[in-house]
Amino acid sequence: MKILVTVKLVPDTNADKRIDPATKRLVRTGVETVLNPFDEYAIEAALQLKEKLNDGSTVTIVSMTPASGKEIVRKALAMGADDAVMLSDDAVAGSDLWGTAVALAATIKAQSPDLVVTGTQSTDAISGDLPGMLAEKLGIPGLTYARKLEVDGGRVRVQRETETGYMTVSAPLPAVVSVTKSANEPRYPSLKGIMGAKKKEIKQLAAADIGLTVAVGTDGAKAQLTDLATPPARAKGHVIQAPDAAEGAKAIVQFLKDRKFL
Amino acid sequence: MKNVIAYIEHKHGTIRRSSLEAATQARAIADQLGGKAHAVVAGDGAQQAAETLKKYPLDQIHVMEEERFIDGAVDAVEAVAKSSGPSLVLVGNTMIGRDVGSRFAARVDCGINADVVDFKTEGGEVSCVMPKLGGLVITTCKLTGSDYGVAAIRPNVFAAKETPGAGEIVQIPSSGKASTVTVEDEVEEAAAELGVEEASVVVSGGRGMGGPEPFTTILKDLADAFGGAVGASRAAVDAGWVSHGHQVGQTGKTISPQLYIAVGISGAIQHKVGMRTSETIVAINKDAGAPIAEFADLLVAGDAFAIVPELTKLVRDAKAVHA
Ligand SMILES: Cc1cc2nc3c(=O)[nH]c(=O)nc-3n(C[C@H](O)[C@H](O)[C@H](O)COP(=O)(O)OP(=O)(O)OC[C@H]3O[C@@H](n4cnc5c(N)ncnc54)[C@H](O)[C@@H]3O)c2cc1C
Numbered sequence: 308m309k310i311l312v313t314v315k316l317v318p319d320t321n322a323d324k325r326i327d328p329a330t331k332r333l334v335r336t337g338v339e340t341v342l343n344p345f346d347e348y349a350i351e352a353a354l355q356l357k358e359k360l361n362d363g364s365t366v367t368i369v370s371m372t373p374a375s376g377k378e379i380v381r382k383a384l385a386m387g388a389d390d391a392v393m394l395s396d397d398a399v400a401g402s403d404l405w406g407t408a409v410a411l412a413a414t415i416k417a418q419s420p421d422l423v424v425t426g427t428q429s430t431d432a433i434s435g436d437l438p439g440m441l442a443e444k445l446g447i448p449g450l451t452y453a454r455k456l457e458v459d460g461g462r463v464r465v466q467r468e469t470e471t472g473y474m475t476v477s478a479p480l481p482a483v484v485s486v487t488k489s490a491n492e493p494r495y496p497s498l499k500g501i502m503g504a505k506k507k508e509i510k511q512l513a514a515a516d517i518g519l520t521v522a523v524g525t526d527g528a529k530a531q532l533t534d535l536a537t538p539p540a541r542a543k544g545h546v547i548q549a550p551d552a553a554e555g556a557k558a559i560v561q562f563l564k565d566r567k568f569l
Numbered sequence: 570m571k572n573v574i575a576y577i578e579h580k581h582g583t584i585r586r587s588s589l590e591a592a593t594q595a596r597a598i599a600d601q602l603g604g605k606a607h608a609v610v611a612g613d614g615a616q617q618a619a620e621t622l623k624k625y626p627l628d629q630i631h632v633m634e635e636e637r638f639i640d641g642a643v644d645a646v647e648a649v650a651k652s653s654g655p656s657l658v659l660v661g662n663t664m665i666g667r668d669v670g671s672r673f674a675a676r677v678d679c680g681i682n683a684d685v686v687d688f689k690t691e692g693g694e695v696s697c698v699m700p701k702l703g704g705l706v707i708t709t710c711k712l713t714g715s716d717y718g719v720a721a722i723r724p725n726v727f728a729a730k731e732t733p734g735a736g737e738i739v740q741i742p743s744s745g746k747a748s749t750v751t752v753e754d755e756v757e758e759a760a761a762e763l764g765v766e767e768a769s770v771v772v773s774g775g776r777g778m779g780g781p782e783p784f785t786t787i788l789k790d791l792a793d794a795f796g797g798a799v800g801a802s803r804a805a806v807d808a809g810w811v812s813h814g815h816q817v818g819q820t821g822k823t824i825s826p827q828l829y830i831a832v833g834i835s836g837a838i839q840h841k842v843g844m845r846t847s848e849t850i851v852a853i854n855k856d857a858g859a860p861i862a863e864f865a866d867l868l869v870a871g872d873a874f875a876i877v878p879e880l881t882k883l884v885r886d887a888k889a890v891h892a
Contacts, residue, residue, distance in 0.1 A: 320819055320839055326706050344820060403710075404681050405674060430819050431702065434683030435664075436671035436721070439639075443675035448749040449639075452664055464753070469664070470814060472758035476638070478750045488820055489813050529680030529718070533696060534709035541845070544866035546857050552875030559851060559876075560883045562867050566849055568770075568828055569887040 308364040308458065308480075310353045311420040313411060313441075314346040314383055316376045317431040326537050342379050345426030347386075347493035352456060352486045353424045354387045354494070360458065365389045367418060371399060371411050377509060384504035385496030391509045392418060398514040399523055403530040404436055406523030411437070412444035413517040422463060423483040427452060438485035448478035454489040570695050570718060571604035572656040576646055577622065578665050582614030584621055586767050587661030589729035591722055594688075595659055596626035596734065601690040605629065606734065607653055611645040611741075612636045623736040625729075629653075633741040637748040639665070643672045644744050650677065655716040657695050662721040663766065670719045679715035684823065686726045686846075695720075703819070703842020724767045726825055758812075763798045765815060770797030771826045773817055773844075774805055777833020777855065777873060781810035787877045788832060794884040795828070800844075802834045818843035832873045836861025853877065 319339040327334050350368070357364045368383040368391035370376060380391045394414045402410060415423055423445070428435040442449025450456075453465035454473065464477040468487055496504070521527065545562075549555025563569045575591040577584055592608050599606040605628040610618045613636045622630045633645040646669060650656050658673060660666035662684050674681035687698035689709065696711045697720050712718030765771050772792040774784055784799055792799045800822075801815040817824055819839040829847035834840060836852070836859055844850070850865045857870035869876065 404671075404683070405678065408675055432683075433701075433823060434671075434681075434721075435667045436674070436681055436683055439668045439671035440675035440681075443643075443672045449668070449672070450750065451668055468814070469755070470764050471762075472756045474755040475753040476750050477753060487813070527714075529678075529714040530682050530697075530710045530712055531680075532708055533711050536707045536709075538700070538704065538707050541864050541866075543863060544850070544868065546862050546868045546870060548857060549869050549871035549876060552871065552879045555853070555869045555871040555876040556879035556883050558869055559853075559867065559880055560887060562851065563828075563884075564887070568849070569884065 308360060308362070308421040309419065310357060310364060310366045311369050311415055311418055311423045312346070312349050312353045312366060312383070312388065313415075313423065313425045314350070314368055314370045314380065315343040315429045316340045316370070316372050316379045317343045317429055320344060320430050340376070340379060342382050343426060343429045345428055345430065345488065348486050348488050348490050349424045349426045350383050350386050350388060351491045351493040355491060356456070356458060367392060367420070369411070369414055369418070370394070371407065371414065373400070374511065380509055381504050382496060384507045385500040386494060387500055390507050393509060393511050394514070394517065395511055396514040397524070398519070401525030401528065402523045403528035404434060404440065405529045406527050408437060408440035408444050409521060410514070410517070410519060410523050412441050413519055414512065415441065416445060417517050421480050422458065423481070425483065425485045427485045427487050438483055442483040445483065448482040450476055450478060450482060451485045453484050453486045456484055456486065456490070570655045570657045570693060570712070570716070571602050572607060572653045573599040573602070573604065574607045574609055574646060574649055574653065574656050574658045576642065576658060576660045576666065576669050577608050577610040577618060578661055578663060579610060579614060579618040582617030584618050585661060585663065586729060587663055587666065587722070587724035589625060590724065590727040591659040591661055592622060592625040592627060593730050594722065594727040598657060598688055598690060598695065602693060602695070605653065607631060607649055609645050609649050611642045619738050624731045624733055626732045626734040628735050629737045629739050631739050631741050633743070635743040637746070638750050638752055639668045639672065640746070640748055640750060641744070642669045643676065644746070645741050646673050647676060648741050650717055657712070658717065658719045660719065660721050662723050667721055670721050674719045677715070677717050679717040679719060680712040681719040681721070682710050682712065683721045685720045685722045686825070688720070700846050703823070704846040723825060725769060765798045765800045765817060765824050766822055768798035769826050770795035770828045770830070771800045771817070771824060772797060772830045772832065773800035773802065773834060774811070774832050775802035775834030776804040776808070778805060778810065784811045787874070787881070791830070791877055791881045791884070794881050794888065797826070800824070802840050831861055831865070832877060834861060835859045836864065
C-alpha cells in the first residue's frame, strides 16, 4: 500500500511571536521553523500502519513548501518515512486554503496513493479545513478526527472523536484520514534514522510538474488578506496576595461583581 | 454574495448552540447585503430541528431527512446554494461544521475563512475578521473570486437571539446517492455537557491540580455555579487527568469565553494562544510571578484547593440573590 503523509512547516511554537509594526508581517528572524507538531501524529500513525501491515507498504511525505523547508522534511524521513515529495514553486506561495487544497491535491494525485494521512490542523493557521478539502478535491472519502485507524480488506476504519465520545466510521480506499493527538505518541528520530534520512530521496516538483491549470498563490486567493492589525495589548491586570482562602475568594467575587458577571 | 446560508448542526433534532448563533448572524449579514437568510438542516431529526429554527430570524429553512453523515449535509448545502444564488455559507467552527464547510468550499471552488469573530460587508463583498497566531494579530480577509464563500464562526462570539422570521420550511428531495462513508456505531463516553468552545464561562485546571479528582469535583462545582464548562492545560491532559476534548491551547481548542478562570495553570505560551482572546481572565495560582500574571486581568495568589471551594460558595450565594 502506498501511504502519503502531508506535512507543513510552521514557526516554532515555543517562540513568542512578534509582528513588525512597519511591515505588519511576522518577524521571522530568530524564529525557527519546525515540523507542524500535529503532523507528527500523522507520520506516527502512517509508520505504525506500515509496520503492522508488514507487506512492503511505503510511507511518502508530501509537503508544499519553499525549497528551504527541506531540512524539516528530512526530520519526517528520519522518523522512518521512505521518501518525500516537495512542491516548491513561487506560483503557489501565498495560497489561501482553497489554493493550498488545489495544489496539494494535484501533488497527491500524481502519486496515486492508497491512503493519505494528515494532522488535524497546523499550529499557525489552525483552520482544520484542509483534510476535508483534500478529500473533496481528490474525489475520495474523508475521515477526520481519527484517534484510531486500521486498514483491512481494502477499507479504512477509524474511531472518529466526537465531543462526547467517538463513532466508528469506515470507507473504501483510497481515502483521506486526519488523525488527532490522541492517536499515538510520536517517536523521536533515532540516530540511525537521522543518518539514513540523508540518503533518502526528496523529489522536488514545480507547479508545471503536477499539471496545475488554475491560478493559486497570492493572486488566485479567494480569501484575500486585506488588513492585518495588532490588537491593543491586554492591560496588565492586578495581582492580589490572598492571605487566606476567604480573602482570595472575596477578592475574585468583588472583581466579578465590578465586571457585572455576578 | 447576497444571501446567507447557515448550516445547522444537530444531534437527533437538538441543535448546537453555535448553529443558533449562525442562524441569527445569517439574518444580520443578509440584511446588510439585501438578501435572504436560509438555514440548512440535514439528517435524522432534521424535521424536528426545523421546528426549533422557526423561532429564529430566517426566511427559509431547508430540510433534508436523508442520513448520509457529512456527505448528505454537504449535498444539502450545495443544493440550497445553487438554488438560492450567490451566497455566504456560515458553519460553526466545530468538528462537524468544519467538515461540512471545507468540503463545500472545495466542491464549489470558493474561499473559506476559519475561526471568524466578526464580519464586514461592503459592495456585496463580505470580509471576515479572524484573530491569528493566538490573537497576536487580527486579520481581515475578503471573500472574492467566486459566487460563494464560507465562514466558520467561532462559537460564543455571535449572539443567538429568538426573533421569528418567515420561517418557510422547504424540503430538499433525497439525493438517492450511496454513502461512501459508513457509520458503524456511535459511543458516548461522557454525558453530553457544554463544550469549552461553547461555554461562556470556562474554569480550567492545570498541573497545579495534582490529579484527576479536582476536575470532577472542585473545578466542576465552580464551572457548574456559572453554568460553564471545565477546561484544562496540556499538562493536565497529558497526565491523563482529563480527556483531550477539554484541552485549551495550541494543540487543544482556541476559545473566547466571556470569563476564563485558570486554576493552577502557569500560562505557557502554548496555553495562552488558546485563551488570550477571552474577554476576562482570572487566575488562581500559588505563584504570584507565574507567567499568566502578564495577561490575566486578575491573579489571586494562593492555594487553589482552599480558594476555589470558597469562591464556588460565594458565586452560588451571589447568583441566588439575583434569582
Ligand atoms: C508543541 C507544543 C504544544 C503545546 N500545546 C499546549 C496546549 O495546547 N495547551 C497547553 O496548555 N499547553 C500546551 N503545551 C504545553 C505548555 O508548554 C506547558 O507545558 C503547559 O501549558 C503547562 O501546563 P500547566 O500550566 O498546567 O503546568 P505548569 O506549567 O506545571 O504550571 C502549574 C502551575 O500550577 C501552580 N500551582 C501548583 N499548585 C498549586 C495550588 N495548590 N494552587 C494554585 N496554583 C498551584 C504553579 O504555581 C504553576 O504555575 C504545548 C507544548 C508544546 C511544546
